[in-house]
Amino acid sequence: MFIVGLTATSALILALLFTGFKPMHERNEALFNKRAILAAVDTKLDKKVKSMSDTEVEEIFASDIQQIALNMDGLEVSSEEIIAKGYKGGQAEHIDMKKEKKKPEEDRILPLFIYNNNGEKIYIVSVRGNGLWDEIWGNIALEDNFDKIVGATFDHQAETPGLGAEIKDNPKFGEMFIGKEIYDEQTYVGVNVRKGGAKSELHDVDGISGATITCNGVTEMIQRGIQYYEPYFEAAKNN
Amino acid sequence: MADTTAQSPIKEVKKKEPLFGKNERKLVTDPLNDNNPITVQVLGICSALAVTTLVFPSIIMTIAVIFVLAFSNLLTSLLRKSIPSQVRMIVQLVIIATLVTMVELTLKAFNFDVYKKLSVFIGLIITNCIVMGRLEAFAMANKPWRSFLDGIGNALGYGAILIAVAFFREVFGKGTLLAGTPLEMMIIGPSADYWINTATSNMFGWYMNNNLFVFPPAAMFIIGIMIWAQRAWNKKLIDIS
Numbered sequence: 001m002f003i004v005g006l007t008a009t010s011a012l013i014l015a016l017l018f019t020g021f022k023p024m025h026e027r028n029e030a031l032f033n034k035r036a037i038l039a040a041v042d043t044k045l046d047k048k049v050k051s052m053s054d055t056e057v058e059e060i061f062a063s064d065i066q067q068i069a070l071n072m073d074g075l076e077v078s079s080e081e082i083i084a085k086g087y088k089g090g091q092a093e094h095i096d097m098k099k100e101k102k103k104p105e106e107d108r109i110l111p112l113f114i115y116n117n118n119g120e121k122i123y124i125v126s127v128r129g130n131g132l133w134d135e136i137w138g139n140i141a142l143e144d145n146f147d148k149i150v151g152a153t154f155d156h157q158a159e160t161p162g163l164g165a166e167i168k169d170n171p172k173f174g175e176m177f178i179g180k181e182i183y184d185e186q187t188y189v190g191v192n193v194r195k196g197g198a199k200s201e202l203h204d205v206d207g208i209s210g211a212t213i214t215c216n217g218v219t220e221m222i223q224r225g226i227q228y229y230e231p232y233f234e235a236a237k238n239n
Numbered sequence: 240m241a242d243t244t245a246q247s248p249i250k251e252v253k254k255k256e257p258l259f260g261k262n263e264r265k266l267v268t269d270p271l272n273d274n275n276p277i278t279v280q281v282l283g284i285c286s287a288l289a290v291t292t293l294v295f296p297s298i299i300m301t302i303a304v305i306f307v308l309a310f311s312n313l314l315t316s317l318l319r320k321s322i323p324s325q326v327r328m329i330v331q332l333v334i335i336a337t338l339v340t341m342v343e344l345t346l347k348a349f350n351f352d353v354y355k356k357l358s359v360f361i362g363l364i365i366t367n368c369i370v371m372g373r374l375e376a377f378a379m380a381n382k383p384w385r386s387f388l389d390g391i392g393n394a395l396g397y398g399a400i401l402i403a404v405a406f407f408r409e410v411f412g413k414g415t416l417l418a419g420t421p422l423e424m425m426i427i428g429p430s431a432d433y434w435i436n437t438a439t440s441n442m443f444g445w446y447m448n449n450n451l452f453v454f455p456p457a458a459m460f461i462i463g464i465m466i467w468a469q470r471a472w473n474k475k476l477i478d479i480s
Contacts, residue, residue: 002321006330010337017344024348032351161292162453 033093034061037113039153040124040139043178044117066114067092074231077109085109097128097137110228115141122150127225132213134158136167136221140177146233149191152177154218164214176205182226190223258384266388270396272473277400278466279476282368286360287401287462288455292412295419296356297405299346301398305391307338307364308373312390315378322379331374332365339364352419369397404461412452 034057039049049057069077069092079090087094092111100108113124121144128137134157141151152174154167167173180191181202189203193215198204207215276282290300311334315322322330343361346354354361364370373393378386409416414428427435427446437446451457470476 002323003326003330006333010333014337014340014344017341021344021348025344028347028351032355161455162450 030093031057034058036153036155037061037065037093037124037126037139040141040151041115041117041122042153043151044115044122044141061093064116066116068112068114069095070110070112070229070232072106072108072110072228072231074229074233074235082109095126097126098135101128101135108228112229112232113139120144123229125226125229127221129217129221129225131156131159131167131217132164132211133160136214136217138167138218138221140222140226142182142226146237147181147183149177149180149182156214159214160211163208163211166208166211167214167218173205173208180205182222188227188230190219190226193219263385263388266385267392267395270389270392271399272396272469273475275396275400275469276369276372276393277397277462278469280369280372282372283397284462286363286367287397287404288458290357290360291401291405291408291458292453293356293419294402294405294409294417296353297398297401299350299353300357300360301394301401303339303342303346303361304364304367304369304397305394306342307335308370308394309387309390311335311338311370312373312378312386313383315374316381316383316386319379327379328375331371335370335374336365356419369393400462400465403465404458407461408452408457411449412457414448 031054035049035052038045038052038057038060042049045060047056052060069082071077082092082095083090085095086099087096092113095109095111097111100110111126115122115124123142123144123146125140125142126137127140128135130136136154136156136159138152138154140149142148143150154174156165156168159165159167161169177191182188182190184203192198192200192204193207194204195207195212195215197206270276274280277284277287286300291297311331314334315331318330318334339362342364343354346357346361373390377389381389406416409418410426414426414433416424416426425433427433427437427443428448429438430436431439435443435446437443449457
């Protein structure tokens with residue numbers, strides 16, 4: 001009797017708290033996601049994303065960012081289809097890359113964020129791959145020729161602090177990607193995070209000592225992740 | 240007859256414990272030094288190594304532990320006579336887990352950044368040996384108010400070490416203090432944002448932030464030095480261990 005009473009009371013308290021805080025949790029998670037996307041174009045913004053208030057983030061996201069979702073053929077997906085895929089909001093920002101990564105490649109949908117920087121369009125793509133211990137992901141901003149990287153941010157689930165986790169914790173890692181090009185002439189090469197230091201000026205960045213597997217994961221994630229968007233890029237270039 | 244009437248007033252006096260008498264004060268101050276959970280009892284080391292890279296998350300962690308420990312002690316003590324002794328551990332766990340989940344949900348709603356930083360370690364307060372240890376050793380045998388104070392005292396003792404370790408790790412590892420709050424201080428580093436700019440300063444040009452301090456082993460060293468220093472200064476402790 002005692003145990004039943006105790007369990008019921010604690011379950012009730014927690015359920016009430018959880019439902020009460022749910023809108024705030026969802027708002028916080030959405031904001032976290034928006035900050036991560038905006039951080040990819042940090043250098044183009046008037047103010048660092050880190051020092052922005054929540055409302056400023058919401059405002060910029062609402063006014064300067066156009067979000068579309070793509071299928072694997074590079075075609076735009078309507079809001080109803082996003083909802084049909086299980087994302088209630090129906091916007092690209094609601095797409096959960098973690099769920100998408102588990103689906104077979106041809107069924108996935110991809111979020112694409114287009115930042116309008118006073119007429120210049122910057123395309124922010126989301127990529128996801130595997131690090132050493134668990135998944136890693138990032139947002140990469142490309143210039144409108146779809147070649148030059150203007151910013152990149154990374155995050156991870158469980159990389160080692162001080163080693164693999166440096167991809168997120170050390171701002172210099174993301175900064176190294178600025179100015180790199182993902183095409184060599186016309187062929188797609190991506191960006192290599194190279195152990196022992198960058199060899200090519202345009203397509204390599206320095207690896208992190210002691211985090212080779214995480215760095216290889218980043219290379220692979222960028223290589224594969226951006227390629228998913230290629231059909232869309234090709235179509236946009238030909239227009 | 241005369242004996243019983245003479246005894247009862249004495250009993251009455253004994254029952255009236257002052258709110259902050261000598262014994263009660265001792266419950267709070269003892270764990271800060273003579274009976275510190277980390278440096279003397281050597282409990283709760285895991286989270287002390289893990290969350291102490293920055294001062295601000297350590298402060299939040301301290302507040303969370305104070306809340307959980309004080310109220311789980313209070314609740315256990317209130318229920319101590321009705322808890323069936325065969326399942327007392329499980330009852331204690333339910334109480335702790337409820338309080339910890341409350342803290343976690345609240346933190347997620349009001350300070351998402353710190354929630355992300357502390358991640359799993361808020362949840363791990365459930366298995367923090369300090370909490371279980373105090374419930375089993377103190378709250379099951381003492382009155383609610385005394386248990387509540389004991390909880391606050393032990394959590395403060397834990398938090399004091401946590402914040403002290405985090406202070407050294409943040410200053411020497413990252414060159415900042417209280418990063419992530421409006422009070423953030425940039426102390427030493429290679430750019431003009433810092434108070435001491437190692438890129439231009441002649442005196443501190445050699446200085447670099449020590450990456451070792453960012454890693455958990457540094458916390459182990461710092462706690463080790465603290466234990467040594469405390470024992471060198473407080474001779475009472477030497478015989479205990």
